[in-house]
Amino acid sequence: MASVSGTLQRIKEDLEPFLPDESILSACREAGHRWRERELGPVRTVHLFILQVLNFNTAMTHLRHLAKAAVAAPAYCKARMRLPLEVFQALLVQSSRAMLDACPPPDSLWCGLRAYLVGCDFGRNRRSPAISAAIKRVGSRGYRANAA
Numbered sequence: 001m002a003s004v005s006g007t008l009q010r011i012k013e014d015l016e017p018f019l020p021d022e023s024i025l026s027a028c029r030e031a032g033h034r035w036r037e038r039e040l041g042p043v044r045t046v047h048l049f050i051l052q053v054l055n056f057n058t059a060m061t062h063l064r065h066l067a068k069a070a071v072a073a074p075a076y077c078k079a080r081m082r083l084p085l086e087v088f089q090a091l092l093v094q095s096s097r098a099m100l101d102a103c104p105p106p107d108s109l110w111c112g113l114r115a116y117l118v119g120c121d122f123g124r125n126r127r128s129p130a131i132s133a134a135i136k137r138v139g140s141r142g143y144r145a146n147a148a
Contacts, residue, residue: 016047041079052066060073061073
């Protein structure tokens with residue numbers, strides 16, 4: 001039986017099999033995103049973002065160590081801000097469908113429960129108007145997404 005930590009480590013080491021380049025590019029095209037090929041294009045930026053989240057939302061300055069590449073925090077931040085929210089939403093839908101297809105009900109239960117996990121990065125970074133509109137502050141309890 002596979003362990004969660006072992007599986008997570010395998011994903012961290014090589015994201016490509018789990019999040020193929022074509023899935024990211026397809027999500028970008030569906031969102032109407034236009035980009036130039038550069039060092040931090042959509043594929044590299046999304047992979048770095050997933051790596052950051054999988055490492056407990058590590059600091060942007062730490063990504064260069066995790067990615068084993070020269071990644072400047074300001075450049076990564078700007079690259080992330082260039083990606084529309086719809087790209088991440090489309091990738092979340094794609095990954096959710098893939099997980100459901102891989103383990104359809106009733107086998108998709110964990111301890112008799114259906115588990116859902118959505119990670120969000122509501123950190124200290126400046127938000128675009130689209131993201132701000134999608135997020136609503138809920139008192140001292142944190143944030144929740146507005147119904148679309």
